[in-house]
Amino acid sequence: MSSNISSTTLKSWRERSPSSFALKVEILSELQSSTLYSDGKYKSSRFSSGGYDWRMIIYPEGNDKDNGSGFISMYVEIDSTSLVSTQQSEVHADLRFFIFNKKENKYFTIQDVESKRFNTLRTVCGLPQVLALDTFNNPKNGYIFDGDHCEFGVDVIVAPPPTKWEILSFGERLPYPKFSWIVKNFSKINENPHISNSFSMGGKNWVVKLYPKGYSTHNNKWLSIFLFLEDGEILKEDEKVYVEADLKVKDPLGSNHLSYELNWWLEKAGTGLGWDHYVSSADLRKTYLDKEDTLKVEIVFKVVSTTKYSSFT
Structure with missing residues (x-):
């Protein structure tokens, strides 16, 4: 799994919740402990977007193998069987990741301006440096709330193939x-x-x-x-x-x-x-x-x- 850190990422705030998938974590410390036994990551349940099945992948303490040390790392994985069932060799998708901030009552949002290409050889794409852990882990900043709660999300916007050429x-x-x-x-x-x-x-x-x-x-x-x-x-x-x-x-x-x-x-x-x-x-x-x-x-x-x-x- 790899993803180059890009200077073309855009960061913003959004009131509207994620449209593709959201993960609400009630005890963050337990999630962090559990990932010690799953290569540092948590894989969500499947969700559908653009006619394909996906999973959101979170490294709550960073993906060291992808230059994500000291950051929350977030990715999406396409279900390769959905590629076979739709007879598509590859899929292009725009990815937008979210972390809820209760203090602002908004979602911190980060996206890469370039679409990501998924195929049977490259099923995972994302951003290794979503949010600095020093910022995320400080309860005063609003990302951890109601004791030990937090919320993550993603929008997966699949670009349809062209229907007409000129x-x-x-x-x-x-x-x-x-x-x-x-x-x-x-x-x-x-x-x-x-x-x-x-x-x-x-x-x-x-x-x-x-x-x-x-x-x-x-x-x-x-x-x-x-x-x-x-x-x-x-x-x-x-x-x-x-x-x-x-x-x-x-x-x-x-x-x-x-x-x-x-x-x-x-x-x-x-x-x-x-x-x-x-x-x-x-x-x-x-x-x-x-x-x-x-x-x-x-x-x-x-x-x-x-x-x-x-x-x-």
Whole structure:
């Protein structure tokens, strides 16, 4: 049996009694004498917590083998048969130990902020230095009361295994990161929006929507451009997709393309990522439509996040 003394233990006072198990000792001196014949320790009866059976172990005069000399030492032991019956290879639990103080009418409480791991090879965990014996044994301090009474306790909080995993990835390679769209006879387009063919990127199907008359009636002197998930592409509950891309309206006479960087989370199907005021209608006609009234739009994707889900039952 061993337990490293940790600087991460937390000490406090609590009015509420232990929720997992309590041991009330009516004659402490008899308990101390009895442990001379049980390797210095007292094992409690079994109690259940988190679907497993446990025992509390107390060294009323300290566990010398675990650097507990001069202290009350307290541990819990998992019943290994309950591990077998639940088919779990190991159990993680948070442990909180208590010693009642009648003077304060509260419980002195100590816990390790790190969970303890129990398995068939390590069935006992705890704290060797719970409370100094000099403090505990002095009746004036309130831990020994009504003659020779005292009370110990423990909370064993079992951490359940995860029921669901979410794996979010930003690094999947995009084999064909570019989407190009040639829009012919742009000035004759009547529909608003004008929608591209669908294309696949990052495991999702997308469309680009052009609003030649603006996204709203207040912006009819602007071209609006948005990236949408294709109709029918459904996001799972709470799923969201991060997109990082460069969206360009190309200059037909050279390389002075109009480019904006898109980086945003798409959190709901039916909403788009883009710009209401991408370029004014006047600048569009002047610079970005060629002689055949053709507009060229291009998106180069850098990142499209993907999310995988796994459930455990």
